[in-house]
Amino acid sequence: MIRKLLVLLFLCAGTIAAQTTAIRAGNLIDPATGAVAKNQIILVKDGKIAEVGASVKIPAGAQVVDLSNAWVMPGLMDAHTHMTLGSPGELSLEGEYLKASSALRALNGLRNAQDVLMAGFTALKDIGNDANYTAIDIRRAIERGWFAGPTMLTTGKIIAPFGGQSHGVPPEMGPFWRFEYQDADTPEEVRKAVRQNIYYGANAIKLVADNSPFFYSEEEIRAAVSEAHRAGITVGVHVMGGQAARNVILGGADSVEHGFDLSDELLQLMKEKGTVLVGTDFPYEHLKAMGTAGGILPPAEVVSKGIIDRLRRAHKIGVKMAFGTDVVMDPAGKTRADMMLDYLAVWTEAGVPPAEILKCMTTNVAELFGWKGKRGAIAAGEAADIIATSTNPLENIQALRKVQFVMKDGRVVEK
Numbered sequence: 297m298i299r300k301l302l303v304l305l306f307l308c309a310g311t312i313a314a315q316t317t318a319i320r321a322g323n324l325i326d327p328a329t330g331a332v333a334k335n336q337i338i339l340v341k342d343g344k345i346a347e348v349g350a351s352v353k354i355p356a357g358a359q360v361v362d363l364s365n366a367w368v369m370p371g372l373m374d375a376h377t378h379m380t381l382g383s384p385g386e387l388s389l390e391g392e393y394l395k396a397s398s399a400l401r402a403l404n405g406l407r408n409a410q411d412v413l414m415a416g417f418t419a420l421k422d423i424g425n426d427a428n429y430t431a432i433d434i435r436r437a438i439e440r441g442w443f444a445g446p447t448m449l450t451t452g453k454i455i456a457p458f459g460g461q462s463h464g465v466p467p468e469m470g471p472f473w474r475f476e477y478q479d480a481d482t483p484e485e486v487r488k489a490v491r492q493n494i495y496y497g498a499n500a501i502k503l504v505a506d507n508s509p510f511f512y513s514e515e516e517i518r519a520a521v522s523e524a525h526r527a528g529i530t531v532g533v534h535v536m537g538g539q540a541a542r543n544v545i546l547g548g549a550d551s552v553e554h555g556f557d558l559s560d561e562l563l564q565l566m567k568e569k570g571t572v573l574v575g576t577d578f579p580y581e582h583l584k585a586m587g588t589a590g591g592i593l594p595p596a597e598v599v600s601k602g603i604i605d606r607l608r609r610a611h612k613i614g615v616k617m618a619f620g621t622d623v624v625m626d627p628a629g630k631t632r633a634d635m636m637l638d639y640l641a642v643w644t645e646a647g648v649p650p651a652e653i654l655k656c657m658t659t660n661v662a663e664l665f666g667w668k669g670k671r672g673a674i675a676a677g678e679a680a681d682i683i684a685t686s687t688n689p690l691e692n693i694q695a696l697r698k699v700q701f702v703m704k705d706g707r708v709v710e711k
């Protein structure tokens with residue numbers, strides 16, 4: 297009985313203390329400006345940042361986190377992930393449907409979501425290929441507090457012209473790609489597909505525009521965008537370049553996903569229209585391991601060169617960019633977060649400075665997600681998604697590979 301009482305007292309004390317946390321931040325980075333403020337106090341109450349400043353008073357009884365020797369910043373974000381895809385070798389989308397159940401893929405997705413949170417990614421977009429809407433259930437489980445995990449946007453089934461992202465399936469096999477895709481081939485069908493996804497719980501929309509010689513018209517893109525925007529959610533479109541990309545940009549999509557073949561002229565058009573580039577700038581080693589991804593990609597050598605060149609041009613032109621990785625493999629010995637952080641080297645190789653990379657991993661993703669003022673900055677009123685590194689990421693972005701502290705919605709994440 298006494299023991300039970302002690303446990304209860306301990307739990308109560310823990311709850312009261314957890315209501316206010318004070319973080320001593322030796323170096324507080326604002327990714328939006330690249331500025332560093334020294335010796336700041338961040339006060340966290342009820343999952344949100346209450347106050348930030350050098351002269352903020354720490355209330356009696358507050359739990360104090362000492363990060364006075366660390367570099368503190370908002371949690372990282374990834375605008376293009378597939379938590380439930382986890383091929384151990386060369387990727388084949390169809391192989392995933394045939395060889396892994398939705399339950400197994402949901403569990404793998406949850407494992408990946410927890411893993412990336414521990415590494416410092418406090419928010420992400422799961423952009424489809426999610427085994428018949430399982431990523432939406434992962435999101436729900438995290439939102440209900442059953443598991444610690446990042447804040448998630450989930451797109452549900454990918455909307456595409458007939459055939460999803462499958463190539464050369466014989467007619468007698470039937471349209472089995474509909475396990476992860478919705479065929480939509482007129483503006484009306486696109487509208488219906490958007491509504492269907494929202495009905496099943498999607499809080500973002502993903503289209504694949506140009507998987508075949510036929511591709512979405514500006515009118516079809518516009519139909520998806522107007523339907524999604526009316527429901528208060530955004531549209532990201534997989535497109536590589538050329539006329540298909542022009543249709544996506546002019547159709548008003550919020551982001552272009554991949555865009556490996558974008559010309560300077562199209563990048564300029566994106567800048568004018570405010571279209572965000574989520575470049576999924578794959579490292580060469582990943583491309584090599586993925587192979588052609590079932591006919592979706594050209595050889596690794598070709599894609600890799602093109603990606604670095606496109607990233608360099610996009611940065612020079614000044615297109616707004618958001619960090620997005622597109623990792624679809626779980627190779628032995630590497631975590632999902634390890635794989636995502638491998639992309640940092642590609643950004644550096646393309647000449648993007650560390651401060652800009654960090655901005656693309658925080659501020660810019662939060663804006664693309666429609667979270668300005670809510671998440672993605674360390675300021676009063678924002679969600680308390682806070683991370684820290686022991687070395688300065690503004691000097692060497694590789695510092696992000698070793699995040700020593702993670703707070704999600706005001707709770708310290710146990711490593």
Ligand SMILES: [Zn+2]
Binds near residue numbers: 378423622
């Ligand atoms: Zn993808």
